[in-house]
Amino acid sequence: MHDQKMIKKDFITSIVLIVFSISVIVMSYTMPRLERRGIDPFSAPGVVPGMIGTVLLILALILFIRSVRQGGYRIFHKETSQDDQVQYQGAATRVLLTLFISLVYAIGLLGRFNYSISTAIYIFTFICLFEFRDGKALLDQKRMILLALIQAVVASVLITLVFQKLFLVDLP
Amino acid sequence: MLEGLNHFIDGLLGFLTIRTIFDILWSTQLGIIVGMLPGLTATMGVALMTTLTFSMPPDNAILILVCMYIGAIYGGGRSAILLNIPGTPANAATAMDGHPLAMKGEAGRAIGISTTGSFLGSIIGMVLLAFFTPLLGNFALNFQSFEFFWLAVFGVVISGNLTAPKDPVKGWISGFLGLFIALIGMEGIHGFVRFSFGNTNLSGGINLIPAMVGAFGFAEILSMMKYRHVNVVKTKIERIIPSFRQIFSYRKTIIRSGLIGTLIGAIPGVGEDIAAWVSYDFAKRGSKEPETFGKGSVEGLIAAETGNNAAVAGAVIPVLSLGIPGSAPAAVLLAAMFIHGVRPGPLIMIESPEFVYKVVAMVFLATCAMFVLGLSMVKYVVKVLQVPRTKLMPLIFTLCVVGSFAIQSRIFDVRVMVFFGILGFIMLEMEYPVAPMILGLILGNMLDTNFRRALVISEGDILQFISRPICIVLISFIILTLASKTKWFQAVVVQVRKNTKKILIKGNRHE
Numbered sequence: 001m002h003d004q005k006m007i008k009k010d011f012i013t014s015i016v017l018i019v020f021s022i023s024v025i026v027m028s029y030t031m032p033r034l035e036r037r038g039i040d041p042f043s044a045p046g047v048v049p050g051m052i053g054t055v056l057l058i059l060a061l062i063l064f065i066r067s068v069r070q071g072g073y074r075i076f077h078k079e080t081s082q083d084d085q086v087q088y089q090g091a092a093t094r095v096l097l098t099l100f101i102s103l104v105y106a107i108g109l110l111g112r113f114n115y116s117i118s119t120a121i122y123i124f125t126f127i128c129l130f131e132f133r134d135g136k137a138l139l140d141q142k143r144m145i146l147l148a149l150i151q152a153v154v155a156s157v158l159i160t161l162v163f164q165k166l167f168l169v170d171l172p
Numbered sequence: 173m174l175e176g177l178n179h180f181i182d183g184l185l186g187f188l189t190i191r192t193i194f195d196i197l198w199s200t201q202l203g204i205i206v207g208m209l210p211g212l213t214a215t216m217g218v219a220l221m222t223t224l225t226f227s228m229p230p231d232n233a234i235l236i237l238v239c240m241y242i243g244a245i246y247g248g249g250r251s252a253i254l255l256n257i258p259g260t261p262a263n264a265a266t267a268m269d270g271h272p273l274a275m276k277g278e279a280g281r282a283i284g285i286s287t288t289g290s291f292l293g294s295i296i297g298m299v300l301l302a303f304f305t306p307l308l309g310n311f312a313l314n315f316q317s318f319e320f321f322w323l324a325v326f327g328v329v330i331s332g333n334l335t336a337p338k339d340p341v342k343g344w345i346s347g348f349l350g351l352f353i354a355l356i357g358m359e360g361i362h363g364f365v366r367f368s369f370g371n372t373n374l375s376g377g378i379n380l381i382p383a384m385v386g387a388f389g390f391a392e393i394l395s396m397m398k399y400r401h402v403n404v405v406k407t408k409i410e411r412i413i414p415s416f417r418q419i420f421s422y423r424k425t426i427i428r429s430g431l432i433g434t435l436i437g438a439i440p441g442v443g444e445d446i447a448a449w450v451s452y453d454f455a456k457r458g459s460k461e462p463e464t465f466g467k468g469s470v471e472g473l474i475a476a477e478t479g480n481n482a483a484v485a486g487a488v489i490p491v492l493s494l495g496i497p498g499s500a501p502a503a504v505l506l507a508a509m510f511i512h513g514v515r516p517g518p519l520i521m522i523e524s525p526e527f528v529y530k531v532v533a534m535v536f537l538a539t540c541a542m543f544v545l546g547l548s549m550v551k552y553v554v555k556v557l558q559v560p561r562t563k564l565m566p567l568i569f570t571l572c573v574v575g576s577f578a579i580q581s582r583i584f585d586v587r588v589m590v591f592f593g594i595l596g597f598i599m600l601e602m603e604y605p606v607a608p609m610i611l612g613l614i615l616g617n618m619l620d621t622n623f624r625r626a627l628v629i630s631e632g633d634i635l636q637f638i639s640r641p642i643c644i645v646l647i648s649f650i651i652l653t654l655a656s657k658t659k660w661f662q663a664v665v666v667q668v669r670k671n672t673k674k675i676l677i678k679g680n681r682h683e
Contacts, residue, residue, distance in 0.1 A: 009602050017345065024352060027367065034362055042627035045364040048620040052352050059345045066341075091398040098397045099594070102390070102569055106590050110573065111583040119570050126566035130397075155567055159574065167224045169578040172586065 004071075010063055011072030017060035024053030094130070101125055110172040116160045124152035176302060179529035186530075187235065187537055199236040200541040203243020205556055208251050211396045211568055213260045214244035214444075214501040215388040219381050220571055222508040223578040230512035235534045237508055238488075241501050242294060242538040245444050245484050246546060249286040249477055251557055254279060262444035262483070265452040265476035272468035280550070284414035285470055286477040287546035289426065292419075293478035294539040296430030297437065297485025302532045304438070306525070309493035312518035317626035318637050322646035324351075324619035326653075327496055328612050331441030333653050335605035340657045342604045347441075350612020351619060353378055360621045373584040380507045380613060382576035382585040383592045387606045388500060389572040390593025393565050395600055412550050422474050425455050433479035437486020441611030443499030444480040444487070451479025485535050492516045492528050496615065500607050503614055511579070 031046030033039070067073075101122065109118035127148035133141065163169045187196075199221070206217035221240045225233035248259030253270035266286060273282035315323070328351060332343025356367045357377030368374035419426075429451035436447035455475030456465045465472045487498025488505070495517035497503035509516050520528060576589035596606050630636040637643060655661045 006603060013602050013604075031366065032364070034364065037362075039362060040628045042632050043361055043624040045359050045362060045366055047627070048623055049352065049355050049366060051623075052348055052355070056345065056348050056352065059341055059348065062341055063345070094397045095394050095597075098394055098565070102393075103590065105569075106573055106586050110577075110586060123566040123570065126569075127562055130562040131560075151563060155570070159570060163224075163574055163578070168227050169223060169574065170581040171574060172577045172583060 007067050007070045007072040008074075011067040014060050014064035014067055017056060018064060021053045021056035021060055025050055025057065028053055097129060098126075101129065115171045116156045119159060120152040120156035122152075123155055124148050127151065175525075176306065176529055179526045180302065180532055183526065183530035183533035184536065186231075187533060192232065192235065195232060195236055196239050196537050196541045197545070199239035200243040200538055201545050201553075203240040204247035204250070204542070204545060205553065206240065207244035207247025207249075207263075208259045208554070208556060209559075209564065209568075210251055210255070210257045210259055211392050211561065211565060213388050213392060214241055214248070214262065215384055215504060216392070216568075216572070216575075217241075217244045218501045218504040218508070219385045219389070220575040222381060222504060222511065223575045225508075226511070226579065230514060231530060233512055234505070234509060234514070234531070235537070237505055238531070238534040239538040239541060241505065242481065242484055242535065242542050243545075244501070245480055246287070246290040246477075246542050249290065249480075250283060250550075250554060253282045253286065254554060254557060260444075262448055262480040263476075264445060265448040265479070266473060268452065268466050268476065269469045269472035270476075272466070273470075273473065276468055278468075280412045281414065282473060283550055284412040284547065285419070285473050287412075287543060288414050288416075288419050289429075289474040289477035290481040290546070291539060291543040292426050293430050293433055293481035293483075294485060294535065294542070296427065296478070297434045297482035298532060298535045298539065300431075300434045300482075301485040301489055301535060302529065305489050305492045305528050306521050308489060309518055309521040309528075312494050313522075314642065315518060316640075317622040317629065318640055319642045319646065320618055320622040321626055321637070322643050322650070323494070323496070324615040324622070326646050326650050327440035327615050328608060329650050329653050330439055331608040331611045332605070333657065334436075334439065334442045334446050335607045336603075339603065342602075343608050346599065346604045346606065347608035347612045350609035350614075351616040352612075353383075353609070354613045354616020355620060360617060361624055373582065378588060378613065379580065379585055380610075381504065381579055382588040383613060384500065384504055384610055385572050385576045386589035386592030386594075387596035387610060389568065389575070390589060391596030391600060391606070393569055393572075394593065394597040396561055396565060412547055418470065419474070422471050425458070425471050425475050426478050428454060428458065429475045429478035430482040433482030434486035434489075436479075437483030437498045438489045440490055440496045440498060440615075441500075441503075441607050443502075443607055444483040447483030447486070448476045448480035451475045451482075481539075488531060488535070492520055492531060494518065495618075497611065500610055503610055506614065 028046035028050035031044070031049070033041060033044045033046070035041070105118060105122035109121070128145060131144050131148065160171060164171055187193075203214075203217060206212045207214060217240050218237050221237050222233075225236050228236070244260060245262050248263035249266040249270060251257050251259035252263040252267035253274050256267050256271040258264045258267050270282045270286060273279070328347035329344060332345075332347040333340045334343075336343030336346070354377075357375050358365050365375040432451045432454055433444075433447040436442055436450055437444065452465075452472060452475050455471055456462050459465065459469075459471055461469065461471070483499065484501075487502035490496045490498050491502050491506045491509070493516075495506065495515075497506045506516060514527060515523070572589055572593075573586055576585045577583070579585070599606055599609070626637065638647060
């Protein structure tokens, strides 16, 4: 079951890799050879990228042919086992949520707003998002929210102080 | 040899100040905690420490990194034993027998055994580090551009082979992808900017530390958040000091695992996880009680822990002698050495031989600290494992951000970290090993400049690449590595084994 899913994934990644490696080869080929500067053609900047692109293309083709032979091009495959479903229930949502708030923090907030405040907001939001229980009323969860707030403030202040004052490191 | 011993003693004495001993203790303890926490790996710990020790004198900074490295690889065994979740990938084999022992109520004993195994493994690795680094370094002095090119190819190929035993093609793809990423930015011969698409930040190339923090830190956070819940430890820990008589009875396993661990550690980009598995596998094959493996075998636990800690010192051998890392945390160590103005590589035995033995002294001190700390305060330190990941992961991410930002104070590096985190997560999901990519990232520049330089020297004569003696050896290794995964090669090996057995049996009968 698991293998079938992987074959499907291999099929998709191999196509992505084929497109990627062909673009690398094309870009390497079109790279200036710097002949006007009297440079030895063997030391042209595109030689090695072209070579690596070709090796990547060969490997991607091997993966592609193998996955096609094993039926990876079929769109549908059987569902995963019961055990997997329980352990990974909502896995995609959790990963995407983590990714989203981490991106907002690292790319959106940092560098634009104060480091300590951004960090406290990030830690607070992260804990609240993942520790919030759907069925419970907001008031019943005030302990969790309060603890998250304390952790966020303490952690953010500590990180700022330790890195800036103790280790003399720049912060975003 | 005597000169080496002198350098070692000088190095050791130089480190015996109150300030340095304090540094050794806190960094090793921090390493143990970092290793214990699932989601924080040794690589991430060493990378973060590189940032923190940026302003310290080189020797102290590198000593702290070595302590963190050794502590983390050892510390990962604790969560493997108590939670059945390896704290770092290097401790996956530890969980096989460590956790069943904990389930039997012998968690303390398992921790004691793993500490002693790690200590002995590290000491064996240290001795081999002291012995082989000068030898390999002196041998590598014969290397020219042709050899360095093949060495880079060999590194990527063997790393891909061993980190993806189920599907080496994916390991090789990962390695060559890393080689490609290393080519982004200004190249070293003509100063031409490649694949930067007009972005000034990209034209400076991809920095190793943000890439590694992303691939081993952020990717790990995303992986950890996949699970609905992680069981919190509730095991009682009693007696920790192991029975040394019992440990002595496994001396053969310890020596074998130490040697295997160091050897695997020294292979470029392979690392402690594979070293632990190979040691474990060999111990099982050589054991009088193979049926107990996986059910709480002391021998299995010793083999895994001796193997992974021996690999730490093993991984430092190529760092010092060739400038090529043996594992992912060793790659950060290599980058940190460059940051602090140390230039490891074949010339190190000529330029600064004392540094090699200083590193040996560092490994020795870190190992002793690990042994002492490993057998003390266990009950209190394992409480860290009770922190829920929903509270821990945002903290780790903020550390990832600071770790990638601090070295050059560029927001661009934070973006690089995020990109590599996502890429690393996708690779994990698609079952591509990340380690070869990181090795590729380090070796890319070496491969690029040496290949082109060799072509210019030989005026395009490809024959020179395949006719020089060391090149022939390296090419044979590469071909053997590639061929070892093909069906026909395995069939030939089986046939040869059968025939050898037949011949041996016939020979015995004649006698």
